[in-house]
Amino acid sequence: MSRLLTGSLLLLALCGLSAAQAPPDSVPASSNMPGSDYPRIHPDLRVTFRVSAPVAQKVQLVTGSDDNGLGKGPFDMVKDEKGIWTVTIGPAVPGFHYYWLSVDGFAANDPASQTFFGWNKESSGIEIPEKGADFYEAKDVPHGEVRAHWYYSKISAMWRRIYVYTPPGYDNGRTRYPVLYLQHGSGECERSWSNQGRVNFILDNLIAEKKAVPMLVVMENGMVAPRAGAVAPAVPGAPARRNDAFPDVVVKELIPEIDAAYRTLADQPHRAIAGLSMGAGQATQIGLGNLDKFSGIGSFSGGGIRNFDPKTSNNGVFADPAAFNKKVPVLWFGAGTVEAGRMGGGKTAVEAMNKAGIKAVWFESPGTSHEWQTWRKCLYDFAPRLFR
């Protein structure tokens, strides 16, 4: 039996085969709760959702995105005589999609699926396998760990939890490692890159194939203020804790914490920063704003740099292209081909940079949208370029 299957995948594949009345050839999603036969994925990647709600008047299915192949909905589910509601939609784009139910207008999770922190709440999620793609699966290779690590931040006046990927072998040596700081998107959190993004399996696989150098990956919660954009202290006398304090948290608190707690190569050539969507904005802002700290910068679905001008953009850091290229050997922008806005902006900016002599890289994930399959593929292309 192949070790490629993750535990839950295997578990559910087994359960699924015993499901009565299951549509032929369909299989339970790997993101289902243990023992749940639904949601089920058909060979053509249509998905059947099923839920019991005998008393409800109207049950609908809603997804987090317009362009995941499923559509955003709401899709009316159909009730049978036992109060079971069903709908089949799609075919889905491969990857990870947030979704939820609307039960008489109330947004509820599907009890049959795992939940993932997205859209600023715990949302149901479904994993749609991509045929032939296993770069983000648990394979029979050495595995690193993902550590929850706590530190006190004076700037944000709170204990902050970070997730840190340590590569295979970290514990059994004295080697020092380069560090990638990797940020989630809006409405997500420090758990997202490991839960939804599978950062650990992607790095395990890249390192096993010697496609990437072993590195630490640090995942912070990019939110500093109680709500994004909040500026005023909610309590008289309390420090104003603005979300735009995040760059200060990273540079003045997080990096020193990581360099003290882990065996890092604590210098600019061995430090990179990347992020997705909102996190892409943070990565370019923090990275380009601190060229003495970062030699690699990655923007996943973050658009580009608006009205790029080599002389004036980002306080003139691009003004001497040769010097910039030497200082920042990896400047990387990517997006999914289905996310029109980010695609255009990123590509245009990279073309302008290249024209100006800046060696920026442009990457496209075919057929995927503003979703995790795009960002998994971004990481898979970006990480191997670092620290060479």
Place this chain on the structure above:
Amino acid sequence: MSRLLTGSLLLLALCGLSAAQAPPDSVPASSNMPGSDYPRIHPDLRVTFRVSAPVAQKVQLVTGSDDNGLGKGPFDMVKDEKGIWTVTIGPAVPGFHYYWLSVDGFAANDPASQTFFGWNKESSGIEIPEKGADFYEAKDVPHGEVRAHWYYSKISAMWRRIYVYTPPGYDNGRTRYPVLYLQHGSGECERSWSNQGRVNFILDNLIAEKKAVPMLVVMENGMVAPRAGAVAPAVPGAPARRNDAFPDVVVKELIPEIDAAYRTLADQPHRAIAGLSMGAGQATQIGLGNLDKFSGIGSFSGGGIRNFDPKTSNNGVFADPAAFNKKVPVLWFGAGTVEAGRMGGGKTAVEAMNKAGIKAVWFESPGTSHEWQTWRKCLYDFAPRLFR
């Protein structure tokens, strides 16, 4: 501003004070989603829950337990003209309580609270502070880490994820550490002891006060079969994977994995096992069944040993009390005083053991039930006794 407050607590305390129409003196629960003003806890520990569901006909609140002070419900919530439903119940027993909503009969999570894996699903949870008790809070002391670690189990034919607490300083030395194997309850998972149980903060605090020796804590998912009790292979040819294979997974696979991956003291005097409820049964079964492996055994809310007979119980391991006491210096049973069944069984068994010359310990958590505050207090009493 006190560092005692965890980040979310602080965040929400700040938000809460700006909430319009909030009941006077009440505060948002620390388990709320960032920015959520409800649920709110009153000074007398009554709790007000509030949710928006304008279209629903009936919204109720349900909790996971009869004796948490809130009651099990369902409690009818009352709708206002804007479709906001509210109910105030309690006063609650301090600690952590699972709960959910019934929206026109459908069991839905409260979008305002964090979710926790319990009752075999992602359930809402609420944390009720205990006056004067901070042993499970993040304090200004050195913090250990909680690591997600993967290993392949041939017995269960799957990649398994373990959570491992490593004490402060683990990374900066060559010290070897004793190991406590610690199991969750039925319907929970390997994340429960850190998420609901706060094992890391409890150990951090005990170690800082020199009340417990630094140790590793290993948390496995106690489920091996697709469903508890399942015995037949669901796929022809696949190995039968029974949940009663769990002791084999622990002894033949988990312990060797931990001793290979971490700097452990890999012998019987430096290895203990404990668990709560279902996990207590697993801990006593595995511990008493492998006295060459474990010198400490803890049963949290597991009852006792039925019809204890020193000559015959557990295959006669108690037949020579002096030899047993020497081999197992810590045999520990505990429960909350409100959980009648477990209380009586445990106390009776310990009395019978003591009468027979077995130095078993009995512990009671005053006023708490079959819930996490009991288990946090069990751990806080049990862990300091280990590895002395």
